[in-house]
Amino acid sequence: MQHGSASRGLSSAGNDALGQLLRGQWPDPDGGTPIGVPVQSIAIERTLAGLEADLVEPLRLGPRLAIVSDSTTHIVLGERVERALAKLAAVDVVVLDGQPHADAATVETVRRASARADALVAVGSGTVNDLCKYAAAQDGKRYAVFATAPSMNGYTSQNAAITVDGHKMSLAAVSPVGVFIDLAVLSAAPGRMIRAGLGDSLCRTTAQADWLLSHHVRGTAYRQAPFALLAEDEPALLDAPEALLRGDPDAMRALARTLVLSGLGMTISGGSYPASQGEHLISHYIDMFAPKAREAFLHGEQVGVATLTMARIQQQMLAADPPRPLATTMDCAELQRRFGDEVGASCWREFSAKRVLPEARAMLEQRLARPWNAIRDEIQRLTIPVQRLRSVLERAGCPTEPAQIGLSDAFYARAVRDARFLRDRYTFLDLADDAGHGAMMAAA
Numbered sequence: 001m002q003h004g005s006a007s008r009g010l011s012s013a014g015n016d017a018l019g020q021l022l023r024g025q026w027p028d029p030d031g032g033t034p035i036g037v038p039v040q041s042i043a044i045e046r047t048l049a050g051l052e053a054d055l056v057e058p059l060r061l062g063p064r065l066a067i068v069s070d071s072t073t074h075i076v077l078g079e080r081v082e083r084a085l086a087k088l089a090a091v092d093v094v095v096l097d098g099q100p101h102a103d104a105a106t107v108e109t110v111r112r113a114s115a116r117a118d119a120l121v122a123v124g125s126g127t128v129n130d131l132c133k134y135a136a137a138q139d140g141k142r143y144a145v146f147a148t149a150p151s152m153n154g155y156t157s158q159n160a161a162i163t164v165d166g167h168k169m170s171l172a173a174v175s176p177v178g179v180f181i182d183l184a185v186l187s188a189a190p191g192r193m194i195r196a197g198l199g200d201s202l203c204r205t206t207a208q209a210d211w212l213l214s215h216h217v218r219g220t221a222y223r224q225a226p227f228a229l230l231a232e233d234e235p236a237l238l239d240a241p242e243a244l245l246r247g248d249p250d251a252m253r254a255l256a257r258t259l260v261l262s263g264l265g266m267t268i269s270g271g272s273y274p275a276s277q278g279e280h281l282i283s284h285y286i287d288m289f290a291p292k293a294r295e296a297f298l299h300g301e302q303v304g305v306a307t308l309t310m311a312r313i314q315q316q317m318l319a320a321d322p323p324r325p326l327a328t329t330m331d332c333a334e335l336q337r338r339f340g341d342e343v344g345a346s347c348w349r350e351f352s353a354k355r356v357l358p359e360a361r362a363m364l365e366q367r368l369a370r371p372w373n374a375i376r377d378e379i380q381r382l383t384i385p386v387q388r389l390r391s392v393l394e395r396a397g398c399p400t401e402p403a404q405i406g407l408s409d410a411f412y413a414r415a416v417r418d419a420r421f422l423r424d425r426y427t428f429l430d431l432a433d434d435a436g437h438g439a440m441m442a443a444a
Contacts, residue, residue: 335351
């Protein structure tokens with residue numbers, strides 16, 4: 001295992017992007033000063049067995065730690081971490097029952113259970129990590145995480161996906177001070193969780209296209225940095241996705257690095273913009289409104305299917321003539337009719353900031369028409385054709401159709417149509433709908 005600088009703790013990162021980020025020395029491709037991140041230590045190794053205390057000790061988390069897992073991750077890794085860290089500090093064991101939800105009520109459960117602790121240590125993947133990072137932020141505490149599955153890219157981000165009053169939101173949280181990834185543990189995770197991580201990572205192409213569109217059309221900020229971080233490892237995932245399910249350690253390392261670097265890209269960007277756009281809005285809609293009797297599916301499984309949808313919409317919009325947006329007719333009353341009073345009002349607060357007002361429609365049309373060829377060419381250069389994305393997912397055994405994630409065509413069409421109303425981000429979902437391409441969206 002290689003070491004970063006003494007003040008930054010143990011890390012498997014050397015002189016590549018991870019090591020440079022930990023030392024605050026990664027060159028900014030956008031032309032700014034060298035970039036650093038608030039994470040002190042990152043370890044991605046074939047095994048971390050016996051090293052848990054050595055990894056956590058330099059973080060100086062305090063004399064009392066709350067180690068948070070769920071009933072599954074406690075068996076997979078939690079007990080091992082508890083035994084190891086008991087050598088360093090008093091340990092409060094927090095094991096969440098069953099399959100916990102990342103919602104406001106469970107956040108409060110974690111906060112109460114960790115009230116006496118100086119810091120939290122999450123042992124898990126998406127839900128456990130989000131609960132701990134948000135609970136830590138609410139209480140002004142630090143936290144570290146031991147990963148148990150390569151199922152999502154939120155380990156290193158500063159935001160948490162938390163459902164509040166039925167509305168799934170991306171809320172400001174706190175970065176972990178340490179992220180520890182045992183590749184043997186990740187490789188032993190259920191195949192669905194590995195496939196979910198691949199699905200979540202493939203949305204780089206559609207999220208980047210959406211974010212760049214918003215930059216050109218709405219003038220929002222945009223950065224190259226989060227995508228430059230992913231350039232080295234992405235080809236391995238695209239070229240040999242089958243290797244992940246064979247337990248190939250190099251393939252798993254590439255996926256783990258991609259997920260970690262994607263999270264750091266969000267931190268650098270000050271939000272989830274580079275990794276969560278139209279495809280995630282579709283997945284959020286599914287989480288919020290799917291039939292209660294539907295089988296549970298993983299976030300990355302849904303995102304993989306939604307990424308194919310967004311790629312098709314983007315390809316078709318970019319191949320067409322310059323879009324001519326119409327003034328938005330949606331109002332709060334209609335959103336409340338579709339989503340219910342409380343969620344509808346919350347969505348209106350998000351959506352109203354980006355709706356096309358009558359007095360701005362002509363200006364927006366001109367803004368699109370004049371440079372459309374340049375915008376189209378720039379976005380097309382960074383996208384991956386939908387046929388290749390589908391091939392990658394199919395070769396890894398990932399879902400690619402709504403029916404494979406338990407959804408009817410009718411429900412999925414509503415998800416694609418209405419997902420744009422959940423957040424204030426302007427994506428190709430907005431452009432297609434504003435330009436009157438509802439048929440295109442329904443067919444996607």
